[in-house]
Every structure is written in structure tokens, then in C-alpha cells.
Amino acid sequence: MSTIVDTARDRMRSAKDAARTVGLLSDAAKRDALLAVAEAIGACADRIIAANVDDLDHGRANGLSTALQDRLRLDAARVAALADAVRDIAALPDPVGRVLDERTLPSGVRLQKVSVPFGVVGAIYEARPNVTVDITALALRSGNSVVLRGGSAAQRTNAVLVDAIRTALDSAGIDARAVQSVDDFGRDGARELMHARGLVDVLVPRGSAQLIETVVTESSVPVIETGAGIVHIVLDASAPLEWARDIVVNAKVQRPSVCNAVETVLVHRDAAPRLVGPVVAALQQAGVTVHGDESVASLADDVVPATDDDWAIEHLSLDLSMRVVDDLDGALAHIRRYSTHHTESIITTDDANAERFLAEVDSAVVMANASTRFTDGGEFGFGAEVGISTQKLHARGPMGLAELTSTKWLARGAGQVRA
Amino acid sequence: MSTIVDTARDRMRSAKDAARTVGLLSDAAKRDALLAVAEAIGACADRIIAANVDDLDHGRANGLSTALQDRLRLDAARVAALADAVRDIAALPDPVGRVLDERTLPSGVRLQKVSVPFGVVGAIYEARPNVTVDITALALRSGNSVVLRGGSAAQRTNAVLVDAIRTALDSAGIDARAVQSVDDFGRDGARELMHARGLVDVLVPRGSAQLIETVVTESSVPVIETGAGIVHIVLDASAPLEWARDIVVNAKVQRPSVCNAVETVLVHRDAAPRLVGPVVAALQQAGVTVHGDESVASLADDVVPATDDDWAIEHLSLDLSMRVVDDLDGALAHIRRYSTHHTESIITTDDANAERFLAEVDSAVVMANASTRFTDGGEFGFGAEVGISTQKLHARGPMGLAELTSTKWLARGAGQVRA
Numbered sequence: 001m002s003t004i005v006d007t008a009r010d011r012m013r014s015a016k017d018a019a020r021t022v023g024l025l026s027d028a029a030k031r032d033a034l035l036a037v038a039e040a041i042g043a044c045a046d047r048i049i050a051a052n053v054d055d056l057d058h059g060r061a062n063g064l065s066t067a068l069q070d071r072l073r074l075d076a077a078r079v080a081a082l083a084d085a086v087r088d089i090a091a092l093p094d095p096v097g098r099v100l101d102e103r104t105l106p107s108g109v110r111l112q113k114v115s116v117p118f119g120v121v122g123a124i125y126e127a128r129p130n131v132t133v134d135i136t137a138l139a140l141r142s143g144n145s146v147v148l149r150g151g152s153a154a155q156r157t158n159a160v161l162v163d164a165i166r167t168a169l170d171s172a173g174i175d176a177r178a179v180q181s182v183d184d185f186g187r188d189g190a191r192e193l194m195h196a197r198g199l200v201d202v203l204v205p206r207g208s209a210q211l212i213e214t215v216v217t218e219s220s221v222p223v224i225e226t227g228a229g230i231v232h233i234v235l236d237a238s239a240p241l242e243w244a245r246d247i248v249v250n251a252k253v254q255r256p257s258v259c260n261a262v263e264t265v266l267v268h269r270d271a272a273p274r275l276v277g278p279v280v281a282a283l284q285q286a287g288v289t290v291h292g293d294e295s296v297a298s299l300a301d302d303v304v305p306a307t308d309d310d311w312a313i314e315h316l317s318l319d320l321s322m323r324v325v326d327d328l329d330g331a332l333a334h335i336r337r338y339s340t341h342h343t344e345s346i347i348t349t350d351d352a353n354a355e356r357f358l359a360e361v362d363s364a365v366v367m368a369n370a371s372t373r374f375t376d377g378g379e380f381g382f383g384a385e386v387g388i389s390t391q392k393l394h395a396r397g398p399m400g401l402a403e404l405t406s407t408k409w410l411a412r413g414a415g416q417v418r419a
Numbered sequence: 420m421s422t423i424v425d426t427a428r429d430r431m432r433s434a435k436d437a438a439r440t441v442g443l444l445s446d447a448a449k450r451d452a453l454l455a456v457a458e459a460i461g462a463c464a465d466r467i468i469a470a471n472v473d474d475l476d477h478g479r480a481n482g483l484s485t486a487l488q489d490r491l492r493l494d495a496a497r498v499a500a501l502a503d504a505v506r507d508i509a510a511l512p513d514p515v516g517r518v519l520d521e522r523t524l525p526s527g528v529r530l531q532k533v534s535v536p537f538g539v540v541g542a543i544y545e546a547r548p549n550v551t552v553d554i555t556a557l558a559l560r561s562g563n564s565v566v567l568r569g570g571s572a573a574q575r576t577n578a579v580l581v582d583a584i585r586t587a588l589d590s591a592g593i594d595a596r597a598v599q600s601v602d603d604f605g606r607d608g609a610r611e612l613m614h615a616r617g618l619v620d621v622l623v624p625r626g627s628a629q630l631i632e633t634v635v636t637e638s639s640v641p642v643i644e645t646g647a648g649i650v651h652i653v654l655d656a657s658a659p660l661e662w663a664r665d666i667v668v669n670a671k672v673q674r675p676s677v678c679n680a681v682e683t684v685l686v687h688r689d690a691a692p693r694l695v696g697p698v699v700a701a702l703q704q705a706g707v708t709v710h711g712d713e714s715v716a717s718l719a720d721d722v723v724p725a726t727d728d729d730w731a732i733e734h735l736s737l738d739l740s741m742r743v744v745d746d747l748d749g750a751l752a753h754i755r756r757y758s759t760h761h762t763e764s765i766i767t768t769d770d771a772n773a774e775r776f777l778a779e780v781d782s783a784v785v786m787a788n789a790s791t792r793f794t795d796g797g798e799f800g801f802g803a804e805v806g807i808s809t810q811k812l813h814a815r816g817p818m819g820l821a822e823l824t825s826t827k828w829l830a831r832g833a834g835q836v837r838a
Contacts, residue, residue: 020779024778024779103799103800105793105798105799105800107789107793109786109789109793111799116781118811119781119811197635197636201811201812202811202812216616216639217616217639220635220636222641222642222810222811222812223641224812240834242834243833243834246834246836247834247835247836250836250837251836254836254837345830354831358829358831359443360439360443362535362538362827363827364827364828365827365828365829365830366827366828366829366830367528367829367830367831367832368830368831368832369831369832369833369834369835370526370528370830370831370832370834370835370836371835371836371837373836373837374524374526374528374830374832374835374837375828379524379837380522380524380530380828381522381524391641392537392538392620392621392641392825393620393621393641393643393812393813393825394812394813396825396826396827396828397826397827397828406811406812406815407815407816408781408782408783408784408785408815408816409783409784409785409794409799409815409816410777410784410785410786411764411784411785411786411787411789411793412773412777412786412787412788412789413786413787413788413789413793414662414788415659415661415662415665415666415788415789416666416788416789416790416793417665417666417668417669417670417673417789417790417792418669418673418790418792418793418798
């Protein structure tokens with residue numbers, strides 16, 4: 001079913017052609033296709049792992065960091081997990097065809113606003129082969145074609161994965177041109193993707209802050225910005241010690257490398273003598289290095305002096321910045337300056353302060369008395385996560401399948417004209 | 420209340436500062452502020468008209484076209500209409516603070532998804548002073564600041580309007596920095612606006628296709644693409660003559676200069692002998708020049724031969740392109756190639772064809788048996804219209820006040836951490 005293609009644009013055109021039929025598939029057809037994809041990934045495990053070993057060898061020879069090698073690595077268990085993730089996505093309800101608004105005009109014309117696929121979803125990401133499978137499954141479940149540009153470090157692995165997926169689609173009677181990779185065009189592939197207005201409907205970058213920044217700045221295709229999280233927790237004057245300690249430790253330690261992990265804790269001056277010592281001790285016991293300002297350092301042992309940079313970086317590690325602020329206004333001003341508008345939480349028993357924080361903080365998710373780790377599509381009950389949007393257009397916060405759809409107004413009349 | 424500002428960026432920063440308080444205003448406060456703005460515009464009518472006369476004199480001296488002069492011109496009646504439009508917007512329900520989703524997580528954390536203002540809305544538009552007032556009123560009603568870049572042809576008029584609006588806001592106790600113009604920075608003002616990521620949350624271009632194209636291509640701020648409409652009507656084999664004639668004439672003639680006016684009519688070959696003659700005659704009687712292919716020319720008098728360009732341009736005048744197609748597939752293929760994804764309509768009594776058209780055409784509004792002129796915020800019952808989005812991200816089709824809001828997730832817990 002695949003055609004001979006020559007350029008990145010040709011492949012995008014093929015994806016767009018295929019989107020016409022993929023967008024009209026029934027719920028059952030999409031589900032069955034994804035179950036076939038899951039089977040195929042399982043059945044190709046050996047081939048996938050062999051390609052992955054090649055990628056890893058190549059990476060090591062080219063000085064790929066150990067952390068990136070770990071992200072890149074697929075073993076039998078990880079391949080099985082990839083297939084399971086596709087099955088989970090297959091089991092989700094169809095996001096297409098929901099009636100979101102309905103009204104009858106005075107003239108009798110009946111209007112419906114329905115959810116429809118975007119058409120073609122582009123993805124630019126780094127050395128994580130799981131994104132190849134995830135984003136493809138999410139795009140297909142929502143009736144979209146997908147054009148993939150993964151990192152060159154995972155190129156061999158991705159090629160085998162895409163091949164397996166396309167073969168499975170073909171067997172399921174689905175136009176396999178719906179899944180395209182432009183990995184083999186290198187940076188040109190990424191560039192073409194960023195400028196494919198009219199062919200690609202939305203572009204989702206996933207990866208480092210730098211990659212996202214590049215895509216947002218360069219792309220003329222609409223982008224959904226995801227990811228970077230300089231996440232704050234404020235310990236208000238009334239913060240109960242137990243909540244403060246448990247939430248800060250959970251938010252930092254449970255998975256320090258992800259975007260919803262806390263980076264900076266701001267402590268109300270009145271609560272500092274009561275909270276800083278035990279919270280820092282609990283963090284240190286969990287292996288965290290605390291970077292603190294002078295007030296923090298005066299209230300706890302083994303605090304590394306914080307520099308101005310500490311407030312502005314996403315550690316993504318067992319490091320945490322801590323600062324004492326004069327009051328809630330001081331905390332809000334710090335957050336306005338340094339937040340990436342991902343998630344912030346306040347720990348307080350003062351309802352007025354909680355509500356003020358919820359109203360005034362301009363972030364995708366604003367919490368009172370909960371761990372920032374809850375900012376997650378799975379935790380929110382979406383069943384899958386496309387990413388966490390930190391922009392305000394179209395989607396904000398954890399994105400599920402619904403965020404991979406657009407809308408269309410349908411109007412049904414009987415000859416009406418406008419008066 | 421206004422501060423001394425020096426650069427376009429300073430003004431955008433002021434708008435962003437002001438957005439913090441404007442975003443928290445109550446429904447009543449926003450309504451009262453807009454009523455004060457409407458009063459002020461009425462009270463300043465003489466000053467506005469005097470500035471407008473200056474702009475018109477300047478425009479004539481610089482060769483501004485008669486059509487643009489007409490768009491630019493404000494007389495007493497038009498100024499009164501501007502003030503009335505602000506009153507209408509004041510009367511609309513508050514789009515901020517709607518609870519769009521609500522769920523309690525297994526841990527007991529209560530989640531709410533609420534509508535919030537974007538923050539700062541940017542607008543780039545041409546010589547229409549009414550856009551200055553409209554977009555400012557819409558932005559303020561939805562709790563946003565606004566940064567305006569109008570055409571230089573209307574610069575004096577816009578300056579007086581902005582001054583009147585800001586004075587009224589100040590008197591109403593609202594931070595007048597919420598309304599900023601960068602007109603006096605010329606093209607640099609537009610450029611700064613397009614690259615004000617972090618200061619401006621969304622940019623709405625309004626005007627010619629070329630202006631919109633420039634903004635979409637250049638801007639690193641998220642853009643909502645509006646406007647251009649190469650709108651099609653398909654006359655299916657079963658199209659009743661009366662519906663076909665009435666709808667085509669209404670869609671072309673009622674207001675030919677707007678984006679929802681029809682540009683191209685595609686006639687099913689089987690219906691052509693029955694429909695082309697009377698539909699063309701009715702159009703010609705209404706003053707329309709019909710540009711037709713050979714089949715059309717063979718079935719009607721006084722048809723101008725259509726060139727390939729005729730399918731690809733938005734006439735915005737009493738010109739209409741007409742083509743005979745072999746069947747519904749041929750119509751759909753033509754639309755795929757030439758549509759700007761604004762509005763298309765099919766005239767048919769065949770339900771299966773109607774539903775196929777509604778499902779397959781990839782446009783913001785897809786109709787069966789209704790005039791394309793219904794694609795309008797007012798007609799849809801939105802009470803006001805920000806523009807008509809032809810993109811798929813965030814908003815599609817007529818945009819009301821709700822489309823000038825983003826969302827935010829609020830999470831209220833009692834010490835929960837993620838397991």
C-alpha cells in the first residue's frame with residue numbers, strides 16, 4: 001500500500017492523503033488496528049532489540065551520555081511495555097465525533113459542533129523510542145496521521161518500530177501511509193516538518209527545553225508547547241509540618257527527572273523556624289542536596305549556598321532550591337519571575353490564602369495541599385498523556401486524546417438564506 | 420495611572436502587569452468599565468471625527484484607495500455604532516470562571532478545570548478603527564489586556580480612541596495600562612508584537628490575506644489565523660432549483676466583500692442543464708459577473724471564461740466562479756485543492772450525499788442546504804465575534820468571547836502525595 005517517496009515533503013503529503021481515510025475510521029476499526037500494532041511490536045521484539053543494540057553501540061562510540069543511553073535502551077521487558085501501552089490506548093474511548101455544542105438558529109438551521117481529528121500530527125523528539133510508539137498510537141486512536149522526527153541516536157530502533165507498525169496497519173486494511181518518519185533526512189527532516197504549513201496541522205515537540213524552544217521559535221506550523229517545569233511549592237505561614245514535609249519530599253524524590261517534580265520551595269518567613277529544619281532534614285535523608293538562601297542555611301545543616309541560577313533552572317535531579325520569602329506576596333512575585341507556568345502548589349490551612357494562590361498563579365495546574373506530582377494525564381484519569389502543555393492556546397496542562405482533536409461545525413438546513 | 424513608557428516592549432510589559440488585576444475583575448466590574456468606555460466614545464465623538472478627518476486627508480494625499488478610505492471613515496452615526504457595539508459586548512455573559520470539567524481523584528484531590536483570561540491579547544490589523552474598539556472591548560470583557568497595532572492610515576483616529584478608552588478605564592478604577600497601542604512604532608511595533616513571547620499570549624491578525632500570512636509565518640507568539648475564505652457551494656445532482664438559486668444568490672450578493680461570501684459554485688454534471696441557466700441568470704440579474712468553465716459557458720449567456728486563477732482567488736466582489744464537475748468526488752477533489760477551510764455548503768436532497776459532504780469536507784463550517792453567510796458569530800448566537808478562525812488549534816470557525824479565554828486546572832487537596 002506504500003508508495004515510492006523521495007522527499008520529506010512527499011512523505012508529509014502521503015500522510016495528509018492517508019488522513020482522509022484514517023479520519024473517517026470507526027471506533028472499532030481504530031481499536032482493532034492498534035491491537036494489531038501491539039501484536040506486531042511484540043512479535044518483532046528480537047528485531048527491535050537488535051536494532052536498539054546497534055543504536056547503543058553507535059551512541060557509545062559517539063559519546064552519548066549514560067543518561068541518554070538509558071533512555072534509548074530497550075530490552076524484552078521494555079518492548080513488552082511498549083506493546084502494552086498501545087493496548088491501553090486502544091482501550092480508550094474514541095475522542096472523535098463527540099457533539100460539543102448543539103443549537104438551532106432562528107431560521108431553523110441546525111448546528112452541531114463535533115470533535116474531528118486534526119489531520120496530520122507532527123512530532124519532534126529526542127532519543128526515546130517509546131515516544132515513537134506512544135505518539136503514533138495516540139495519533140491513530142484519534143484518527144490522525146503522524147509524521148515522526150525522532151533523534152538520530154534512536155534512528156535504527158525507530159526504523160524497525162515504524163516498519164512493524166506500518167506492516168500491521170497494512171494487514172489491518174488501514175492506509176499505512178498514515179505513519180511516516182523523516183528520520184533519515186536528519187536536520188532537514190526536522191526543518192521541513194517545522195515549515196510544513198498546509199500539510200501538518202499541529203506539531204508536538206517532546207524533549208529538552210532547548211529542543212522545545214527551537215521548535216516553538218522556528219516553526220510556522222502551529223505548535224503545542226510541552227514540558228519544561230520549574231515547579232514551585234510554597235510553605236505558607238500556616239503550613240502543617242507533616243503536609244509540608246510529605247508533599248515536598250514526594251514532589252522532589254518520587255521521580256526527580258520529570259517535569260512535575262518540584263524544583264524550588266518558598267518558605268514563609270513566619271514558618272521558616274518551624275519548617276525549614278525538619279523539611280531539609282527529610283529531603284537530605286532521601287538523598288536530596290538542598291540549595292538554600294542565607295535564611296535557609298541559618299536554619300538547617302549542610303545547605304549548599306544557592307546562586308541566582310538556582311531559581312531559574314530545572315534541576316531534574318535530586319537537587320532542590322529553597323528560599324525564605326517575607327509573605328505570600330513575596331512568594332507570588334518569585335513565582336511570576338521564575339515559573340515556567342507548569343504546576344505550583346501552596347501548603348496552607350488558611351483558606352483565603354489557598355484561594356488567592358489558586359486565583360492568582362498563572363500556571364497550567366495550581367494546587368493547594370497536594371503534591372505537584374499529580375500533574376499527569378494518567379493521574380488526572382485521561383488514560384494516556386500526549387504531553388503537558390505549558391501554553392495557553394488549545395490545550396493547557398496534561399493533554400489526553402481529546403487534545404489531539406479539533407472541531408468542526410456542521411450545519412443542516414432546508415434551503416435557508418441569511419436575512 | 421499610566422506610566423512613562425519608551426519602547427514597544429515596555430508597553431507590552433505594562434499590559435502584562437495590568438493583566439494581573441484585570442484578569443481578577445468581577446463580572447460587574449468588567450461590565451461597568453465597558454459601559455464607561457461606551458459613554459466616553461460617545462462623549463468624544465467630535466474629537467474622534469476630527470482625527471479621522473486628518474487621517475482621511477493624509478490618506479487621500481498618499482493615494483489611499485477609495486475602498487480603504489470608506490473603511491477608515493467615521494461619521495457621527497458610525498461613532499455611535501462603535502459605542503453601541505461596546506454596550507452589546509458589555510451585556511454578554513462573563514466568559515471567565517466557567518467550570519469546564521470537574522473530577523475527584525482516587526486520592527481525594529478535587530480537580531476543576533476553569534476558564535481564565537489569556538492574559539495579553541495582541542491584535543494586528545489594517546485601516547479599520549472599528550477593530551480598535553471591538554477587539555479592545557472583547558479583550559476587556561474576557562479579562563484580558565490588549566496590545567493594538569492598527570494600520571498607519573488610521574493612526575490619528577486610533578490614538579484618540581485609545582486615549583478615550585484609557586481615560587474611561589482610569590475613571591472606572593481599572594488599570595488603564597491594560598490597553599496599549601504600538602501604532603507609533605510603525606513596522607517595528609508590529610515586529611516586536613510578533614516576537615513578544617512571554618509578554619503576549621495570543622496574537623489575532625485581522626485584515627488581508629497577505630497580512631494574515633505575514634503574521635502567521637513570522638510570529639513566534641501563538642497566532643489565531645482568521646479570515647481568508649475561498650468558499651464553495653456544491654449543487655448536487657438532486658439540488659432543488661429554488662434552494663440552489665436562492666442560496667447561491669444570497670451567499671454571493673448579500674455582502675460580497677466578506678469572508679463567508681461564496682466564491683466558487685461547483686455544479687454536478689447531471690444537474691447542470693437544469694440549474695446552470697437559471698442560477699447564472701439570477702446571479703446576473705443581481706449584478707454578478709459569472710466566470711465559468713466551458714460547460715457553464717455552453718449553458719448560459721454572458722459567462723466570462725474562467726481561468727485557473729479564478730478557482731484560487733477570493734473575489735470579495737460581485738464576481739463568482741462556476742465549474743461543472745463529474746460527480747461528488749470531483750467536487751470534493753476541487754474543494755480539497757482550493758478551499759481555505761472556511762465554509763462550504765452542498766445543496767442536495769440526497770441525505771447520504773449530504774452526510775458524506777459533512778463528514779469529508781475539512782473546513783471550519785460544513786453545511787447542507789444553507790447559505791454560507793450563516794458562518795458568523797452573531798448568526799451563531801455568540802453575541803459578538805472576534806473573527807473566524809480557519810485554523811484547527813484552539814478555535815475553529817466563528818470565535819466568540821469564550822475563544823479569548825484559556826483554561827487552568829485547580830487542585831484542592833488535604834496533604835495528598837502521589838503513591
